[in-house]
Amino acid sequence: MSTVPKKNLLDTATQKLVESQVWRSIFRHGYPDTPLNQSLVMMGNVFLHLHPVKVSRQAMRITYTWCMGGISFFLFLLLTITGVFLMFYYVPDTNLAYTNIQQLNSAVYFGHLVRNMHRWAAHLMVVSVTLHMIRVFYHGAYKPPREFNWVIGVLLFIITLFLSFTGYLLPWDQIAIWAITVGTNLAPYTPILGNPVYQVLVAGSAVTQSTLLRFYVGHVIFLPLLLALLLAVHFWRIRKDGGAAGPPPPSRRELEARAERVAAGAARQ
Numbered sequence: 056m057s058t059v060p061k062k063n064l065l066d067t068a069t070q071k072l073v074e075s076q077v078w079r080s081i082f083r084h085g086y087p088d089t090p091l092n093q094s095l096v097m098m099g100n101v102f103l104h105l106h107p108v109k110v111s112r113q114a115m116r117i118t119y120t121w122c123m124g125g126i127s128f129f130l131f132l133l134l135t136i137t138g139v140f141l142m143f144y145y146v147p148d149t150n151l152a153y154t155n156i157q158q159l160n161s162a163v164y165f166g167h168l169v170r171n172m173h174r175w176a177a178h179l180m181v182v183s184v185t186l187h188m189i190r191v192f193y194h195g196a197y198k199p200p201r202e203f204n205w206v207i208g209v210l211l212f213i214i215t216l217f218l219s220f221t222g223y224l225l226p227w228d229q230i231a232i233w234a235i236t237v238g239t240n241l242a243p244y245t246p247i248l249g250n251p252v253y254q255v256l257v258a259g260s261a262v263t264q265s266t267l268l269r270f271y272v273g274h275v276i277f278l279p280l281l282l283a284l285l286l287a288v289h290f291w292r293i294r295k296d297g298g299a300a301g302p303p304p305p306s307r308r309e310l311e312a313r314a315e316r317v318a319a320g321a322a323r324q
């Protein structure tokens with residue numbers, strides 16, 4: 056008498072499907088129950104491929120990173136989308152900019168909402184990037200092999216601050232003009248370079264139309280593109296460095312102490 060269990064219709068259909076050429080052309084690995092297949096799953100999927108094949112279990116915990124890097128990225132995307140919306144209404148002209156913003160708040164559908172989303176996301180991004188940097192420092196994740204990514208991170212931090220600074224001038228209200236006047240007056244104190252830094256920033260000897268145009272181009276094109284480029288390098292490096300750094304492995308002394316405790320426990324029994 057045969058002991059081979061009979062396959063039901065569903066099993067047969069599933070088997071036919073996974074053995075079909077269409078299925079095998081998309082999924083090029085078996086069921087992920089072996090280390091090899093698990094690696095192939097990670098490498099063969101465009102989204103999973105963003106992660107390294109193996110990551111530290113500890114580093115995956117939300118309480119380890121607080122997702123501050125992820126939140127910063129989310130805010131950057133939100134700022135890009137809401138920023139493009141604002142670009143349809145805003146003209147970087149000293150005679151028009153202030154009125155544009157007033158009209159955006161009162162006469163444009165969802166204008167007030169989108170403008171505030173852009174403003175709040177900008178403030179939050181400065182906070183989240185700063186917290187992310189503090190978290191990375193606290194965990195010592197700037198140490199080799201991640202020191203290059205730390206340097207990229209410092210550039211990201213500076214660009215985030217510059218995005219915030221350039222955006223502040225755009226409404227062309229009193230607080231914007233005077234805040235940028237005060238802020239740019241720090242530039243001549245830059246070591247060695249001094250005055251040229253002020254000239255490059257302000258495009259003249261005071262905050263004027265040329266400054267507004269320069270800040271606008273920096274805010275909507277130059278800085279976001281640079282940030283996006285550096286983010287690509289940042290994410291690529293995270294992947295190559297094996298994902299977020301987990302806690303350091305136990306030292307030899309800790310391992311020996313652990314082994315002694317186990318041995319003492321066994322001797323007592």
Ligand code: HEM
Binds near residue numbers: 196201207209289301
């Ligand atoms: C636009 C700003 C930034 C974005 C969107 C971003 C995004 C991310 C993401 C998603 C991660 C994965 C782990 C996590 O979420 O913590 C990460 C890791 C990392 N980031 Fe950033 N980051 C930014 C700025 C910075 C800054 C300012 C620094 C430091 C100066 C930095 C240094 C690092 C390092 C060293 C890692 C690896 C951390 C580890 O291995 O534990 N990043 N970043």
